[in-house]
Amino acid sequence: MQIRNQIICCICAVTMLFIVGSCSQQGQTGALNSSLADRSYVAPGEHDEFYAFISGGYSGQLSIYGLPSGRLFRVVPVFSVDAEKGYGFNEETKPLLNTSFGSIPWDDSHHPDLSQTNGKVDGRWCFINGNNTPRIARISLSSFETEEIIEIPNSAGNHSSAFVTENTEYVVAGTRFAVPVPQRDMPIEEYKGNFKGALSFIKVDQETGRMNLEFQVMMPGFNFDLAHPGRKKSHGWMFFSTYNTEEASTLLEVNASQNDKDFIAAINWKKAEELIANGQFETIKTEYAHNVYEESTHMATSTMKKEVKVLDPAKYPGLVYFLPTPKSPHGCDVDPSGEYIIGSGKLAASMTAHSFTKMLDAIENKKFDGDAYGIPVINYEDVVSGVVQQAGLGPLHTEFDNDGNAYTTFFISSEVVKWKVGTWEVLDRAPTYYSVGHLMIPGGNSQEPFGKYLVAMNKITKDRYLPTGPELAHSAQLYDISGDKMELILDFPTIGEPHYAAGCPADLIKPNQTKIYELEKNNHPYAAKSDKEARIERNGNEVHVYMTMIRSHFTPDNLEGIKVGDKVYFHVTNLEQDYDVPHGISIIGANTSELLIMPGQTETFIWEPKKEGVWPFYCTDFCSALHQEMQGYIRVSGRNSNTPLKWSLDGD
Amino acid sequence: MKILIQPSLALLVLGFLISCGSSPQTEQAATNLAESHPKGQASVKDDVSDANILQVAIGSEAHSTLVAAVQAAEIEHVLVNAGPLTVFAPTNGAFDLLPEGTVEDLLKPENKQALATILTRHAAPGSFNVEALKREANKGRKIYMATGDYLEVVVDGEDIMVGGAKVVGTIQTSNGIINVVDKVILPE
CATH class of the missing domain: 1.20.890 (cAMP-dependent Protein Kinase, Chain A)
Structure with missing residues (x-):
């Protein structure tokens, strides 16, 4: 006993020494680290303060994160198929991926933006662009499902998209690549003066969110890069950055960098609305798909549209003005007051802040420096308000806080620089890891940013994480910007390549969640809303199985009379009315993904049995204590057999 | 020391x-x-889904003794689980049939485990509504209870008896079935 006590005392002393040692170390670096950790720490069971909607880049999707924890909550499939969720595989969502080029299983998603009311983020919808085959998608922030995708005709490389005006009147989509309009077979070298750059204005129905391509402003063949809406005093205008005003079609890295200044195009969309209302437009033939997912039928439809209204800016004075901006500007960002339009010339040594007030004055007093294709070019000196000098190298994008500060990313010098709007002085700078592209402050594209956190989204990861072979997740970094100095508090990985992101307080979205789909409101034509409605119908070699699922069985779970060569439609309804109880289903040899069916929802997959036999199917989502028992069998008979159609559960 | x-x-x-x-x-x-999360999953707030077994029981005046017992045994989380679960829910009257003092005794903290065992004998994995109970009786299958006991189902005219208790009502809930019974089902 005595010896044990001594040993324990000894351990005690050693432990104390160790703690003293580690504590003094903490005093230098550890204490700081631990307080930083606290700032991004969200305790188990607690919720994040902000949602972050981060584009999935070349995954084609939209990812949903929490801030400040950096936890990934969901990947919403948008432009790419997603076998996990059956998106683009089940019959109901296939039409969403239809285009005038046919069905496309992938795209490159870039810039999410949130719907607004009175210049404030309102938590209804998230819009995002598909870059490669030009499209805009609308995602419901109740169901977190893609509800609509509209193709953008006369465009290519849908990059200066999908930015939302102050009352979500419009979502804009500007083409990055100029193309012949209408498309035709012509020599590439005849680009200059012949190719066009379409800027599309998509009207949003305030009740349903439904989108309609209202009109296109048919601009000269420049590259349109990014855009942001005017706000407050500049509401009614949309600003697009351009590069390649040289109209080069080859070796753009040299040939599109010849002009000292390119333009920011200021579009007066209220003027455009007047012109449309007065019938002062052209209608041109084109072809684009408009795909809508209807929640009540749990089903999407695709409609091909055939024409679009077009405005030629040279014909209508007052519709478009050019603001000269050095040098191949990328980001085009409007401060929360609506007064300053920031052009980040990615090859320039400085950034340009144009003044909206000066712009209106210059227009009124015709302070123009000629025109480009009939569009007035405002004198640079008569529109520029300030220049942020030598802030860094390679400025790309700017966001704002609610205290009159701006934050700009610099790709080449790999940093975020904080500067003062109005005085243009640099206040702080913080390195990023590495080569940052976009940044996001929740509410960034609105009158009211929430200037507490800043997310920097980087293009290069290198040594930031455990290595995973040659391809690494792109890194994002979270900075606390509530103080004078930006403080890096968290690193987290992202999916695809995050371009832009949007964010808002979680309280805007949490109360409006769809938790289940009410069975009574399920208008799917093939729904079976109770076990009694479960059945099989044959029509030639087409077989429709009306199946239900509830913890923990399928009805029916024994099916006979299916033949080789049949096309079997499984229409499966989840009868649960309980939050977070989806069921899945798949069958051996199915040449498609599983279905993952939410409570009250109906989904369909097609199975074309190729071999005689008895083939099992099962629930793919661990739904309940008896999940492993949730299975069934289908008997497949020979092509010419007489096996009668028969279905049962528990022999009944 | x-x-x-x-x-x-x-x-x-x-x-x-x-x-x-x-x-x-x-x-x-x-x-x-x-x-x-003192009660685990039972503390999840959800006013959209259909009510689960615990919520239905709490809303039933005839089951206040059962609810008090479930709370004393601290097994609320079991009744909100994904299940599927069938609970044979004795009414207050059923508890009154027990010898005097039994319920008071079981509600004492030191008898928590015994109480939990008694209650758990009223829960079966699976969904057994009236049709399913009749099917069990017809096919001569016994119901496997969460304690490992097997209860016999007997159909007698209009009546369905489970483990000697009569089913007097059936309620479909979001995570299973409640069969209201007129007796506490005690071990044989």
């Missing part, structure tokens, strides 16, 4: 950690964690 040293060591270390700068936020978070 050993007993004395250990707490004092713990106190010393604890005191030291605090002086070393354990943040108030972390302590707060730890407290919140303890308070936020």
Whole structure:
């Protein structure tokens, strides 16, 4: 006993020494680290303060994160198929991926933006662009499902998209690549003066969110890069950055960098609305798909549209003005007051802040420096308000806080620089890891940013994480910007390549969640809303199985009379009315993904049995204590057999 | 002596950690964690889904004794689980049929485990509504209860008896079935 006590005392002393040692170390670096950790720490069971909607880049999707924890909550499939969720595989969502080029299983998603009311983020919808085959998608922030995708005709490389005006009147989509309009077979070298750059204005129905391509402003063949809406005093205008005003079609890295200044195009969309209302437009033939997912039928439809209204800016004075901006500007960002339009010339040594007030004055007093294709070019000196000098190298994008500060990313010098709007002085700078592209402050594209956190989204990861072979997740970094100095508090990985992101307080979205789909409101034509409605119908070699699922069985779970060569439609309804109880289903040899069916929802997959036999199917989502028992069998008979159609559960 | 040293060591270390700068936020978070989910899944707020077994029972005046017993046994989380679960729910009247003092006795903290066992004998994995119960009887299958017991289902005219208790009503809930019974089902 005595010896044990001594040993324990000894351990005690050693432990104390160790703690003293580690504590003094903490005093230098550890204490700081631990307080930083606290700032991004969200305790188990607690919720994040902000949602972050981060584009999935070349995954084609939209990812949903929490801030400040950096936890990934969901990947919403948008432009790419997603076998996990059956998106683009089940019959109901296939039409969403239809285009005038046919069905496309992938795209490159870039810039999410949130719907607004009175210049404030309102938590209804998230819009995002598909870059490669030009499209805009609308995602419901109740169901977190893609509800609509509209193709953008006369465009290519849908990059200066999908930015939302102050009352979500419009979502804009500007083409990055100029193309012949209408498309035709012509020599590439005849680009200059012949190719066009379409800027599309998509009207949003305030009740349903439904989108309609209202009109296109048919601009000269420049590259349109990014855009942001005017706000407050500049509401009614949309600003697009351009590069390649040289109209080069080859070796753009040299040939599109010849002009000292390119333009920011200021579009007066209220003027455009007047012109449309007065019938002062052209209608041109084109072809684009408009795909809508209807929640009540749990089903999407695709409609091909055939024409679009077009405005030629040279014909209508007052519709478009050019603001000269050095040098191949990328980001085009409007401060929360609506007064300053920031052009980040990615090859320039400085950034340009144009003044909206000066712009209106210059227009009124015709302070123009000629025109480009009939569009007035405002004198640079008569529109520029300030220049942020030598802030860094390679400025790309700017966001704002609610205290009159701006934050700009610099790709080449790999940093975020904080500067003062109005005085243009640099206040702080913080390195990023590495080569940052976009940044996001929740509410960034609105009158009211929430200037507490800043997310920097980087293009290069290198040594930031455990290595995973040659391809690494792109890194994002979270900075606390509530103080004078930006403080890096968290690193987290992202999916695809995050371009832009949007964010808002979680309280805007949490109360409006769809938790289940009410069975009574399920208008799917093939729904079976109770076990009694479960059945099989044959029509030639087409077989429709009306199946239900509830913890923990399928009805029916024994099916006979299916033949080789049949096309079997499984229409499966989840009868649960309980939050977070989806069921899945798949069958051996199915040449498609599983279905993952939410409570009250109906989904369909097609199975074309190729071999005689008895083939099992099962629930793919661990739904309940008896999940492993949730299975069934289908008997497949020979092509010419007489096996009668028969279905049962528990022999009944 | 050993007993004395250990707490004092713990106190010393604890005191030291605090002086070393354990943040108030972390302590707060730890407290919140303890308070936020005392009943596990039973504390999830959900006013959209159909009511689950526990919510239906709580809303039933005829089952106040059962609910009190479930709470005393601290098995609420079982009744909100994904299940599927069938609960044979004795009414207050059923509990009254027990010898006097039995319920009071079972509700004492020291009898928590015994109470939990008795209650668990009323729960079966699976969904057994009236049709399913009749099917069990017809096919001569017994119902496997969560305690490992097997209960016989007997159909007698209009009546369905399970483990000797009569089913007097059936309620479909979001996570299973409640069959209201007129007796507490005791071990044979």
